[in-house]
Amino acid sequence: MSAPRRFGVLGTGFWAETCHGRALADHPDVELVGFWGRDGARARAAAQRVGGAAFADVDELLGAVDAVTIALPPDVQAPLAARAARAGRHLILDKPLALDVAAADDVLAATRETGVASVLYATYLFQPDITGWLARMAALAAEHGPWEGALARWGGTIDAPGSPYGGSAWRREWGGLWDCGPHALSLVLSLLPPVERVAAARGVRDAVNVALEHRGGAGSALSLTLTAPAGAGGSWLSVWGPGGRHELPRFAGTPQEGFARAVDQLRAAAATGSPHPLDAAYARDVVAVLAAAQHHLDLPVQQRTTAVG
Ligand SMILES: NC(=O)c1ccc[n+]([C@@H]2O[C@H](COP(=O)([O-])OP(=O)(O)OC[C@H]3O[C@@H](n4cnc5c(N)ncnc54)[C@H](OP(=O)(O)O)[C@@H]3O)[C@@H](O)[C@H]2O)c1
Missing domain, CATH: 3.30.360.10 (Dihydrodipicolinate Reductase; domain 2)
Known part of the structure; x- marks a missing residue:
């Protein structure tokens, strides 16, 4: 595989525009193809401010890129990440990957089915x-x-x-x-x-x-x-x-500088076929820890705590 060059952003919120989009637009080795969001006006506004085009249809964006970066709520991110991976698009994911282990497992399965590269943008680990x-x-x-x-x-x-x-x-x-x-x-x-x-x-x-x-x-x-x-x-x-x-x-450093490193590392992982240490499997394991903690919190209070006498 070759290193992905054409990138699209899924999401039009603050982080999608100011971090993912800005870093892609400034990156010398990749092209920011555009933004997809559920609100077309917000996608157009992001594209006008940062670069690329606005896409009303997510499959249209997937058809125009080699890789996507995702800045959406985790329960929205996971199914779109699986869809993008099954379409053969490399992934830069944001944290947390999902809000439940089954959704995270499906993203991991999708990356393994198609062999696409993936990187979770764990901000600190790119500084x-x-x-x-x-x-x-x-x-x-x-x-x-x-x-x-x-x-x-x-x-x-x-x-x-x-x-x-x-x-x-x-x-x-x-x-x-x-x-x-x-x-x-x-x-x-x-x-x-x-x-x-x-x-x-x-x-x-x-x-x-x-x-x-x-x-x-x-x-x-x-x-x-x-x-x-x-x-x-x-x-x-x-x-x-x-x-x-x-x-x-x-x-x-800035989050945009870190994101540019994530882009470089995704491109290297895609070109070499060597999984990145912060890939979808890593992202899935983080979700598993969070879900276990959430499960404990959701237990009835008498089961999850011991009262002080
Ligand atoms: N790595 C970091 O340090 C870092 C920092 C900040 C954020 N993040 C991550 O980036 C992601 C995005 O964060 P955010 O701060 O931009 O805000 P957010 O509240 O997580 O997401 C807002 C975006 O999600 C869209 N959205 C919400 N529900 C949707 C749905 N059902 N279908 C499609 N789109 C939907 C919104 O669209 P509308 O405009 O139409 O409402 C908006 O574009 C999150 O996963 C967050 O954890 C990471």
Whole structure:
């Protein structure tokens, strides 16, 4: 296979236009063919501002491109990703891939049926400040022994004035577990082995605290919300083990620069036939962790917690 050159964006929202579309329009090696959205006027507006054409019919866009990037609510993304893969189009997916494991499994099956390449845009993992730090953490673990635990806080502030995510219906319904959880997991799963068991408890509004048991015995905890009060937002992570205790650094790059790297890496995966480590299988496994936490939260309170006497 050759590297995909013609890219289309599924979605016309804030992220579709300002990150996916902008990065594709600025990328020297690819062509932004256009945008598809359920609202034709929004697709036209995005195309006018960023580039390419507006497509009213998703199959028409699929017929005009080699690859699609998807910036839609996860329950909308998954069936469209499977459809695009079955049409032979390579995929850049956004997080989370889906809101249930069956939908994620179908995307994975579709990529395997046709052999298309896929990359999940896990933002942090496309930033050199972060991947450099993760490489140093891996070297320390190799020297001193594996990491034993991690603690991650991801606090979004979608109620802050001017937030582009304040009107996002799926975020309001599904909360920080599903929107911030993939970011926290992208780091935790880069440091610790796969997750085998989870438990979860609720906090105020959408806040959720998740405890994770990893293969081999390491444990981690995630505190997730999209509705942190003013002044209480922000994200941080600590990891510890025989190699000491270390804090995740900030990254200085932009999401568009990271997305351009995801495009480069998708093109390389498609051209070489080597699966990307953050492919649809990875995205499916992240959904499985989130779905397990959601399952625990949905249990009757007496089953999922022990009352304090
Ligand atoms: N990697 C990152 O750091 C990062 C950052 C931001 C967002 N994202 C991801 O990008 C995706 C999009 O996020 P977003 O912030 O743009 O907002 P969003 O609320 O997730 O999506 C808004 C877009 O989805 C469309 N939409 C909603 N329901 C639809 C349906 N049933 N059928 C077709 N289209 C539908 C909207 O169309 P209308 O305009 O017609 O309503 C709009 O174009 C999400 O998966 C999010 O997690 C990732």
